[in-house]
Amino acid sequence: xxxxxxxxxxxxxxxxxxxxxxxxxxxxxxxxxxxxxxxxxxxxxxxxxxxxxxxxxxxxxxxxxxxxxxxxxxxxxxxxxxxxxxxxxxxxxxxxxxxxxxxxxxxxxxxxxxxxxxxxxxxxxxxxxxxxxxxxxxxxxxxxxxxxxxxxxxxxxxxxxxxxxxxxxxxxxxxxxxxxxxxxxxxxxxxxxxxxxxxxxxxxxxxxxxxxxxxxxxxxxxxxxxxxxxxxxxxxxxxxxxxxxxxxxxxxxxxxxxxxxxxxxxxxxxxxxxxxx
Ligand code: X90
Numbered sequence: 001x002x003x004x005x006x007x008x009x010x011x012x013x014x015x016x017x018x019x020x021x022x023x024x025x026x027x028x029x030x031x032x033x034x035x036x037x038x039x040x041x042x043x044x045x046x047x048x049x050x051x052x053x054x055x056x057x058x059x060x061x062x063x064x065x066x067x068x069x070x071x072x073x074x075x076x077x078x079x080x081x082x083x084x085x086x087x088x089x090x091x092x093x094x095x096x097x098x099x100x101x102x103x104x105x106x107x108x109x110x111x112x113x114x115x116x117x118x119x120x121x122x123x124x125x126x127x128x129x130x131x132x133x134x135x136x137x138x139x140x141x142x143x144x145x146x147x148x149x150x151x152x153x154x155x156x157x158x159x160x161x162x163x164x165x166x167x168x169x170x171x172x173x174x175x176x177x178x179x180x181x182x183x184x185x186x187x188x189x190x191x192x193x194x195x196x197x198x199x200x201x202x203x204x205x206x207x208x209x210x211x212x213x214x215x216x217x218x219x220x221x222x223x224x225x226x227x228x229x230x231x232x233x234x235x236x237x238x239x240x241x242x243x244x245x246x247x248x249x250x251x252x253x254x255x256x257x258x259x260x261x262x263x264x265x266x267x268x269x270x271x272x273x274x275x276x277x
Pocket of ligand 1: 026058059060061082083086087088089115116117154156169188189190193194195260261264265271
């Protein structure tokens with residue numbers, strides 16, 4: 001069976017070595033232009049444009065055709081999407097699956113709603129790749145990955161909630177607090193795949209300690225951690241160092257956010273995926 005993993009670009013992983021892999025892009029629209037979240041985009045340039053852009057900005061999910069095209073060249077597909085509670089990506093992927101199966105009923109397609117995004121999706125993709133490499137069959141992988149996803153989590157630490165609030169993804173009143181100088185918002189992806197805002201620490205160091213406290217309270221025990229950052233390599237490496245001081249064996253990887261997460265997490269934003277296993 002030839003397997004493939006497909007993710008939408010909210011995973012920040014536009015490449016993945018070792019297994020057939022593709023992403024379908026979300027898009028960011030300003031009144032001037034559209035930014036497609038793929039390998040051709042200069043993300044730093046987009047973030048810099050966004051600092052000065054005037055007028056309405058919004059995003060859109062991959063369409064059914066994009067999902068279908070990415071899934072078409074494999075017999076067995078595992079596709080993962082950003083939370084269905086904040087985006088139409090999951091619905092589009094489900095429709096693409098239905099259309100593909102109508103044409104090719106023999107295909108095996110599993111669509112996973114991450115109820116999250118970014119580095120939590122990254123952990124799931126990595127686990128899918130290792131299950132495929134172990135030679136497990138489709139049903140076993142589906143069963144094991146759904147079980148694994150009960151044990152992965154996402155925390156975020158943001159300096160601005162402006163784009164989330166403008167696009168109706170968080171309460172504008174709460175978003176205002178994040179605009180106060182030095183205030184960070186620490187929150188998590190909730191059980192139902194929405195943003196749950198938990199703390200508003202003041203200052204970068206306090207914010208990183210708060211992130212680690214929330215991880216501990218949520219049963220983090222020293223397993224793998226994935227950190228995605230928007231123009232905040234220093235924040236990401238400082239967090240990694242603070243985690244390693246408490247959990248010396250933690251395997252931590254840092255990636256930059258691509259377009260979609262850069263737009264919503266905004267400059268300085270950190271997103272952290274981890275396991276409670
Ligand atoms: O379909 C679309 O237009 C995409 C909409 C995406 C909206 C939210 C993206 C949030 C990305 C912010 C921090 C983590 C949030 C966790 C959510 C469960 C990054």
